Amino acid sequence: MSSKSGHGGNIYQAAKEHGFSEEQIIDYSGNINPLGVPRTVKEAIIEKLDMLSIYPDPEYHSLKKVVSEYVNTSQDNIIIGNGATELISLFIKSIKPQKAMLISPAYSEYEREVTLLGGQVIRYRLKEELSFKLDIDNLLEQLKMGVDLLIICNPNNPTGQAIYLEEMRKILGFCRANDIFVMIDETYVEFTRNIEKVTSIPLINEFNNLFIIRGVSKFFSAPGLRLGYGVVSSKELRKSIEDRKDPWSANTMAVVGGEALFTDYHYMDNAKRLINEEREYVTSFLKELPYIKVFEPDSNFVLCKIVEGDVRADYLKRSLLEKGMLIRDASSFPFLDNTFFRVCFLTRDQNKRLLEELVLIFNKGVV
């Protein structure tokens, strides 16, 4: 179960280990929008509880319609899944990559899926000296070594860096010419300053080697729904994925909730405003601290490096947990060591509390 404990946001384990109830833990590790699940979602679920007695529509017609309007593409391009996780798994099973290149450090689930099927994962190392920004020409050069799948998280977790539309078009063009499929995980894309400049969905009709994954766990604060969606660039790929899919993997509450949240523009506006403000607040504060280096993010979380003193990420995490605050020790990510940690932006009060505590810990040093 190592892959599971490797995820952020396991507040169950953290709570158990530190004598808290789950509700008492403030979770800065899960990268989840602090506004909580939209009120419209709760109302929709309450209204439609009787629908639990019937199977979800196996074709998910009505939900696909709402999603396609939300992302502005055809319904025929949409696949509904049990969280982004199921879609990652189905996509990788469908194309069975022999050699997948993974922009790293990255989320652990991609690697697990490729290796489970016997494929090889080559990690493309983002360079710290470039602040983990992608050097595209260097990437294209390395893709020539027989890679058949490129996996990108955009913006990337844990580094928080985004690749912009024109850069992505260049990557996709190169990959198409070299028979390389590209999977882009846009889990965090709604948190970017300008989604239009980051999302690759407009490229879906231009490139037939593209698969985009999104979910509602982070931006819509609804990881409990287990609802993800994929945007596919070809009918063949959609069919191949749907043939492998368990029928009804997204449950009725996910469908009902999903139909409500993708039209809740009021919630979306509030969330974007809050994250923009808190990103500015937290990163400005952290940048003033001499012992921390901040990798300026275009996401709802920030990767930090400890550059002075004897505090390390595991110690910082343990010390904060004693106060009921859970952060991500980033040393479990490839290419990162125990000087790296990641925190996400919550409400102003919560962010302030974290920053104050963090300063105290660093000022005290390891005791």
Add this chain to the structure above:
Amino acid sequence: MSSKSGHGGNIYQAAKEHGFSEEQIIDYSGNINPLGVPRTVKEAIIEKLDMLSIYPDPEYHSLKKVVSEYVNTSQDNIIIGNGATELISLFIKSIKPQKAMLISPAYSEYEREVTLLGGQVIRYRLKEELSFKLDIDNLLEQLKMGVDLLIICNPNNPTGQAIYLEEMRKILGFCRANDIFVMIDETYVEFTRNIEKVTSIPLINEFNNLFIIRGVSKFFSAPGLRLGYGVVSSKELRKSIEDRKDPWSANTMAVVGGEALFTDYHYMDNAKRLINEEREYVTSFLKELPYIKVFEPDSNFVLCKIVEGDVRADYLKRSLLEKGMLIRDASSFPFLDNTFFRVCFLTRDQNKRLLEELVLIFNKGVV
């Protein structure tokens, strides 16, 4: 998507084709308890809607505890899944059968999963002349042809016949001696007259070649929750299944709902009483009709054969759908032809309405 349209209970498609809304269709094809989702489940979901903002516990500790008490076995034997469907799929991926024997006619999903992985399915044909009751000695004889997995649905869908505990012990003993794994799908077991005589869960400590699957879709009338559970007989099998499992495949509402329903003994008692009464009412009525042969079931549905006249299952289904009633044309099951149909037991009024309409159609014949 043929495997999906092969399921009963697709009221979305039926409604669309006949100009009804989903709510206007009475579904005699889905084998779902007519009492609807337990009130306790709805109350628990409403109370815990805020939990949608956190990930489900990837270990499902609290739900496993409730399930293990419900089925009276150790928590270590329990696996939680996204409906029985995910567990069937994970189990088959774990043991990768080369040659699976499937007691047939049966639910289509087993066969799909085995063949998706390149395995061969051999259908053991239940004999109509034995009223589809299993001839165990004959089965054991046929298992000798290099079979490595035996798949049994107990009680069986669509035949409604149950295999009893002592018979199952005999099958399991033979299979253990011959290195054959046994997967038993107990989706309908709570509807039997005496569950203690049918369930194989007491055998889980006795045989290490056993995997039992159950779900909440049918008996607890909650297919929209997508909640299933498996009972495993060995640690190795549990680990192998869990290693392949997407984290959090059962969502938070499934967990919250599940924790409520497995302790709702009031609901369970009512459901059992209703099904016992309605099984008696419907089958007694049908047995009086000269043009229908009834295969006496130990489940919440009955398989019928048309033995006189020109009405066939497809015609019967179409005619009933015009009145908003959906039954299962059973001709899509292996070894059954267009004289077979299946109906499940709903409330007395609904059953009465179906039987009256059915008599009218048969008396009129094909028009």
